[in-house]
Amino acid sequence: MKNLNSVFAAYLIGWGAFFLFYVSIAKRTNDLRAEVERLKNSLPRCK
Amino acid sequence: MGKRIILGAVAILLVIAAAYASFYVAPEERTMGVLQRIFYFHVGSAWAGMDAFLLCFIANLLYVWKRGQKYDWLGVSAAEVGLVLTTVVLITGPIWAKPAWGIYWTWDARLTSTFVLWLLYVSYLLLRTLIEEPERRALLSALFGIFAFIDVPLVFFSIRWWRTQHPAPVIMGGPGSGLDPTMKKVFLFNVLAMHMFAAFLIVERYMLEKMRSEVDILKREAEAQ
Amino acid sequence: MSLLYNTAILLGKELRTEFRSRELLTTTAVFILIVLVLFSFAINPGTEEAREFAPGLLWLAILFASSLMFQSCFLREQTNDTLSSLRLAVSDPFAIFLAKLIANTLFLLLTELLMLPFFAIFYNIPLWSKLPVLILVLFVGSLGISIAGTAISAISAQARMRELLLPLLLLPLLTPVLVVSSLVTASLLDREPFVQWKGIGFLAVFDLIFLTALWLFGEYLLEE
Numbered sequence: 001m002k003n004l005n006s007v008f009a010a011y012l013i014g015w016g017a018f019f020l021f022y023v024s025i026a027k028r029t030n031d032l033r034a035e036v037e038r039l040k041n042s043l044p045r046c047k
Numbered sequence: 048m049g050k051r052i053i054l055g056a057v058a059i060l061l062v063i064a065a066a067y068a069s070f071y072v073a074p075e076e077r078t079m080g081v082l083q084r085i086f087y088f089h090v091g092s093a094w095a096g097m098d099a100f101l102l103c104f105i106a107n108l109l110y111v112w113k114r115g116q117k118y119d120w121l122g123v124s125a126a127e128v129g130l131v132l133t134t135v136v137l138i139t140g141p142i143w144a145k146p147a148w149g150i151y152w153t154w155d156a157r158l159t160s161t162f163v164l165w166l167l168y169v170s171y172l173l174l175r176t177l178i179e180e181p182e183r184r185a186l187l188s189a190l191f192g193i194f195a196f197i198d199v200p201l202v203f204f205s206i207r208w209w210r211t212q213h214p215a216p217v218i219m220g221g222p223g224s225g226l227d228p229t230m231k232k233v234f235l236f237n238v239l240a241m242h243m244f245a246a247f248l249i250v251e252r253y254m255l256e257k258m259r260s261e262v263d264i265l266k267r268e269a270e271a272q
Numbered sequence: 273m274s275l276l277y278n279t280a281i282l283l284g285k286e287l288r289t290e291f292r293s294r295e296l297l298t299t300t301a302v303f304i305l306i307v308l309v310l311f312s313f314a315i316n317p318g319t320e321e322a323r324e325f326a327p328g329l330l331w332l333a334i335l336f337a338s339s340l341m342f343q344s345c346f347l348r349e350q351t352n353d354t355l356s357s358l359r360l361a362v363s364d365p366f367a368i369f370l371a372k373l374i375a376n377t378l379f380l381l382l383t384e385l386l387m388l389p390f391f392a393i394f395y396n397i398p399l400w401s402k403l404p405v406l407i408l409v410l411f412v413g414s415l416g417i418s419i420a421g422t423a424i425s426a427i428s429a430q431a432r433m434r435e436l437l438l439p440l441l442l443l444p445l446l447t448p449v450l451v452v453s454s455l456v457t458a459s460l461l462d463r464e465p466f467v468q469w470k471g472i473g474f475l476a477v478f479d480l481i482f483l484t485a486l487w488l489f490g491e492y493l494l495e496e
Contacts, residue, residue, distance in 0.1 A: 003082035003146045010085045010139040011066065014092065017138070018244070021131045025251050032258050039265050043272065111492055166444040174441060177431040187427050190489055191441060194423060197485055198445050201478055205448035208474070212455055 051250055058240075058247040065091070065233075065240035073233040082146055086219050089139040091237035092132045093161065095245040099129030100168065102249070104196035107189035116260060119185035122192060123175065124252035126168050128245050133165045140218055148216045155218040156210040160203045167195040181263070275370075278362040282371030290379065300341045301383040305390055307333040312394055326395035327457035331450055333387075335417065338380060339439035342421040345372055346429035355494065365491040369422055373486075376418040377411075384410050397461050405460055405467055412475040413453040419482040420445050426493040448478055 069087040076083035103125035110118035140158045141151040152158075171192055178184035226234060290296055311329045315322055349355035358368050385407070392399045399406060421442055428438040456471035 003080060006142050006146050007081055007084055010142045011088060013138055013142070014088055014135040017131060017135050018248070021128075022248065022251065025248075025255050029251075029255050029258065032255070032262055036258075036262055036265065039262070039269050043265075043269055111489065163444055163447045170441050170444055174427070174431060174437065177433055177437060179432075183430060186492060186495065187430060190492055191424075191427055193489060194420070194445060194482070194485060197481060198448070201448040201481065205451040205474065208471075209451045209455060 051247075051254070054243075054247050054250060058243040061240035061243050065237045068233045068236055073230050074227060076230075079147060082143060083219070085139055085143045087234055087237040088241075089136060089143065089219070090234065091241035092139070093136045094238050095241035096129045096132030096136060098242060099125045099132060099245055099249065100164070100196060100199070103129060103168075103171075103192055107192035107196070110185055110189040111193070114182075114186075116181075116185070117257070119181075119189070120253050120256040120260065121249075122185075122189060123172070124249045124256055126171055126192070127252055128248045130165065130168050130172065131248070132241070132245060133161060133168070136161055137165060144216075144218055147218075150216075153216040153218065154210070155215060156203075156207045158218050159210075160206045163202045163206070164199060167198065171195060181260070275364050275367055278364065278367035279370040279374070282358070282362070282367055283374055286371055286375035287378070290375070296341060296344065297379055297383060300337050300379070301386045303340060304333045304337045304383060304387045307336055308387065308391060308394055317394065318396065323395055323397060324458070326391070326397060327461055328450075328454040329395075330391055330457065331413070331454045334380070334384060334414070335443065335446060335450055336439075337383065338414075338417045338421055339442055341379065342376065342418075342425040342442070343435060343438055345376065345422060345425040347425075347434070350429060356496075359494060365494050366487050368494065369426075369486055369490045373415075373418045373422040376422055377415050380414040380418060381407075381411060384414065399461070402460050402465060406457070409453060409456050409460065409472060409475075412472055412479060413449055416449045416475055416479045416482065417446060419479060419486060420449075423482070423486050423490070423493065426490075449475065452478075 065087070069084050073084065073087065075081065103122050106118045106122035106125060109115070110122060137158070140155075140161075144153055144155075145151050171188060174191055175184055175188045178187060308329065311333070312322075315325060346355070349358065359365060362368060388399060388406075391397070424438055424442045424445070428434040428441060431437055452471045452474050456468045456475075459466055459468050459471075
């Protein structure tokens with residue numbers, strides 16, 4: 001099948017893009033959670 | 048949280064099923080062979096992307112009318128997901144075009160319009176990075192989002208008319224080409240799957256934006272201490 | 273009707289401000305001229321192909337010039353916060369937009385008419401017989417550019433990097449105007465000229481749609 005490479009490339013790049021997007025959301029969410037922990041710890045200290 | 052996991056699981060299952068159908072259920076097309084199977088993924092993403100932008104438009108209108116923060120969160124989430132989907136459309140199009148027509152870009156009416164659409168929403172997201180105050184950012188980007196979306200049909204019509212004056216190779220069959228019934232079912236299944244997957248991504252992005260907004264408020268409280 | 277009255281007064285202010293110094297008109301006209309000349313260097317002028325590209329190049333030059341021209345539109349209302357005074361002076365904020373967009377259309381049209389002789393000479397295109405329809409096309413196109421440009425100017429004036437942001441927001445929005453105006457102008461200036469009324473109609477529809485959008489949402493653009 002001659003154009004199978006192109007078809008695989010299309011699906012791979014496409015799903016790669018979606019996967020990267022999801023991973024970036026998950027990473028940013030985790031970073032935010034860490035920051036929330038940090039902030040929560042800093043608040044009672046100041047009081 | 049449970050609902051989000053269910054949505055995600057359903058979306059991923061549908062997408063895998065749709066990909067399977069695209070390769071093993073749909074019959075092979077006569078002229079293009081296996082290359083045509085990109086069509087299911089390409090057009091499925093395109094339709095889901097357009098609906099994401101439609102959702103962004105509705106969110107923009109709701110924000111201007113009601114000024115609820117959640118509409119701003121929904122707007123940016125839908126725009127980002129729509130942009131990712133549209134990017135995939137713009138990449139898979141040329142991947143199809145090169146073996147089929149020998150060139151990567153053919154100035155095909157639909158793909159060119161999609162490119163302008165992509166530029167409009169990139170501008171939307173860029174605008175958001177250039178305004179710091181959250182409420183002003185929400186309002187101005189919502190207004191630009193509204194202008195951008197009403198421009199979309201004008202873009203599509205004008206470029207289609209432009210291409211009738213200067214004909215060029217058409218990506219994946221013009222409006223006249225029909226679909227075999229099985230192909231049509233596989234296609235619609237792909238459209239459904241991509242929509243579910245887009246919905247899943249939008250929900251996840253929305254939750255991130257909601258959390259980010261709450262953290263900002265916490266930060267301001269911490270600084271005020 | 274108070275909207276028309278307010279618009280007329282504000283339009284008078286816009287025109288008087290500009291004609292006092294004429295700086296916007298002159299700089300925009302010179303800019304279009306420079307762009308037309310530079311285009312000639314970038315392509316092979318004087319050939320048949322150059323003549324085919326010329327209408328598109330003209331509209332491209334107009335678009336670039338407009339994205340510079342509209343920078344000052346709302347920016348100048350930020351010094352001394354004259355925008356607040358304007359908002360207080362009128363009952364309908366749409367009057368502010370209407371006055372500005374009419375003024376902008378007039379300024380654009382004026383600079384385009386000034387540039388037409390140069391355009392005709394550089395690209396060897398006889399314009400005289402087609403002038404009325406050409407002016408009509410320039411008008412509907414420039415009106416669309418002004419309506420969108422005035423709205424976007426209000427947005428970019430409130431953001432950072434506004435000099436770069438304005439064209440970034442405006443130019444994708446104006447793709448339909450560029451495409452259709454170039455096509456209609458090209459048919460008009462062709463060896464066998466004909467008028468594409470369908471295109472002119474489309475431009476009129478574009479103008480109407482964006483004018484309506486500005487009417488519906490303009491007041492929010494000026495919110496404090």
